[in-house]
Amino acid sequence: MGLFVGLDIGTTSTKVFMYERNGKIRGSGKAGYSLLVPEPGRAEQRPEDIMSAVAEAFRQAMKNASVKPGDIEAVGVSTAMHSLMAVDGEGKPLTELITWADNRSAPQLERLKESGEAEELYKLTGTPVHPMSPLCKLLWWKENKPGLFEKAAKFISIKEYLLHHLFGVYAIDVSLAAATGLLEVSGTDWSERALKLAGIGRERLSRIVPVTEVLRGMNPEMAESCGLSPDTPWVVGASDGALANIGSGAAGLGRTAVTIGTSGAVRRFASEPLIDPQGRTFCYAFDEKRWLIGGPTNNGGIALRWFKEQFLDGAPSGAGADSRFRGQPERRQRRGRNHVVIGPGKQGYAKDGPQTFDELIGMAMTVPAGADGLVFLPYLTGERAPYWDPDARGVFAGAGLHHGRAHFARAVLEGVLLAVKGVTETLKELAGPPERLLASGGFASSAAWTGLLADIAGVRVDVPDSYEASAYGAALVAMKALGAVDSLEQADEHIGIIRSHAPNEANRAVYEKLYPLFKDLYWRLEPLFPQLASMQVRG
Known part of the structure; x- marks a missing residue:
């Protein structure tokens, strides 16, 4: 049996993990890049740096695992949420990639709050209106860079940029689309009200697809750069937050995951949309029967x-x-x-x-x-x-x-x-x-820090053996898409716990x-x- 790959594009690095069907890691690779802060409140990246890092991480992983291109059954993709860039009609970048940490659209946010639009948009989309939101970033571009705004053919995330380079299509999974502030909370379509406010039509956004969407026919040059076969199927996957839940054993309803990497988040899946009356949490569609609820912290x-x-x-x-x-x-x-x-x-x-x-x-x-x-x-x-x-x-x-x-x-x-x-x-x-918290992300590699979480949260903390949970979650979604597992919940029972922490009283x-x-x-x-x-x- 071949290997399933979890590709995780994060804020400061890209990681590639190669998994056997039982979750055992056969090899991995990692390549970093810079987060540019040209002035206070801004946080950008160069998309070409990330593309290079993806190829480098793949080459490292292929070498470390001692595998051939034909050994790879599929690749699942995880990326950070809320990134946005503008591209022209040929898919070439017109801007740098604006990340979740960018706060330049704070003035636009204030106007949305003052007008009452922020509260209504939250109810419609489940996404709190904040400068992290691509909706607010679009408003900033429209007001501050009108020429660029009109010139842009598409407004896309780093995942969409990657998939367009690989397959020549613009596709965004429902999980990532839900985090834009432009998708109806039902997860079925873009919100007309949000699109009108942003000043764009559907044609300037990507096609919404399920997290299990399979893409085939990889660009031969990109395949060679990564060390893969052009015939390797790619599964579109989901956001890093949703996949961290799946990869840490929290795919089932009610299980709570805490992920701390560059930033942090607390999340659980629910069987229906849950909108906080005070607007403190997000509610993102994942599939037809699950919504991810929780909240992110900027500073992990x-x-x-x-x-x-x-x-x-x-x-x-x-x-x-x-x-x-x-x-x-x-x-x-x-x-x-x-x-x-x-x-x-x-x-x-x-x-x-x-x-x-x-x-x-x-x-x-x-x-x-x-x-x-x-x-x-x-x-x-x-x-x-x-x-x-x-x-x-x-x-x-x-x-x-x-x-x-x-x-x-x-x-x-x-x-x-x-x-x-x-x-x-x-x-x-x-x-x-x-009942407990499942810890993942870089902080989970430190027993002292996860133990400290148990003391502060006042609840038991378990660390799964797949603490790089977003990558494993991406691989599990790829397994589900190709029929290697029957359900994502099934994987919860097969994820081991390497250590547990009870609160020190x-x-x-x-x-x-x-x-x-x-x-x-x-x-x-x-x-x-x-x-x-x-x-x-x-x-």
Whole structure:
């Protein structure tokens, strides 16, 4: 029997995993690229960099697995949500790829809120109106780049760009379409009201297809670049969030998954659309019998990377050591601007400082729960659920002379998870409390960090043996499309658990006191965030 491939295109890297039908990984590959921040509030990528990374990750995986092109039965595709780019009639990019982290359309969002359109659009589409939403990005382009807006033949995501290069078609799965803010919550068609507001027709969007749609007849040059056969079937797949649920054993109704990679999310499947009266959560169609409900947080591993690169790399070690700003972000001159580049570049470290993220997390664990009264609001790129506030900003509160690097590191880890707890608590109000949380994403490779999640969430956390869950979910959807598995729920029972964490009661008691303070800090500072955000916008 051949192998099924899970291709996962993320915010800072593309990963390729090759799976046997029983879920065993035969080989993998990974290639990174930069997240460009030309100015505060913007977050872009070069689509050609991602295409190159896809080919490189495939070549690595094929080599590591020691397989031939004919050994691949199918490829399933997972991509990050909310990306958007404009292309011309030949499919050539007219813009960079705008990512989920881009907040440039905050003014458009405010007008939608003031007019009451935001609330109505949420009810129609299940997508909270936020600068992450392609709907808001389209409004920004229409108002700020009218010439480009009129010239664009299509507005597409990175998945659609990839599939067009591979097969010459514009197709978007219902899962990814549901996250655009342009699809009816039923998942059956684009929303007329949203399209009219955005100023576009259906012809400028892709054809909506099921997540199990199979594409054949791959571009021979692209196939050769990836080391694949042109005859290899590709399954369109779904969004990385939905696939993370499937790949972590949460395809069944009511099972709750927590994924933390660059960003984070809490999600579960429901048998019908569930719209939060307060608009705090999303509700995305997946297929004719499932909707994905939950909420994303903007700042997951990206907060830890930021802290490490800007404050620790090259700094002296020790919990009480001087932790003043030491490093400078890599900068590149491009089109007359300075572009801050986040990952995956290498920087030097002091020999006695933390050289890996595991070492950094280990250092953080040397101080008590609650970081001796140091609290971090992790809103470095604004925040989505439950506040949907693009103006929110990162804050360290309670700092004293007794706090050293380890305290700040622990506060960052805790701040990310306290934000996740805000989503789990909101989802609990809407759909009931979870019996356990299934952890996936990069953070799941750290036993210390997943254990900390159990303490903060106050519920058992299980780590599946497929913690790269989005890639495995993509492979499982490919298996379903080709008849290798009967149902996605069937896979839940075959996903093993490599470790479990019960809450540490002493730590849990600390976080029960800390969480209300964490929330109160946000609400007290919320009126000031727009002023701070306005001071960070240039030109």
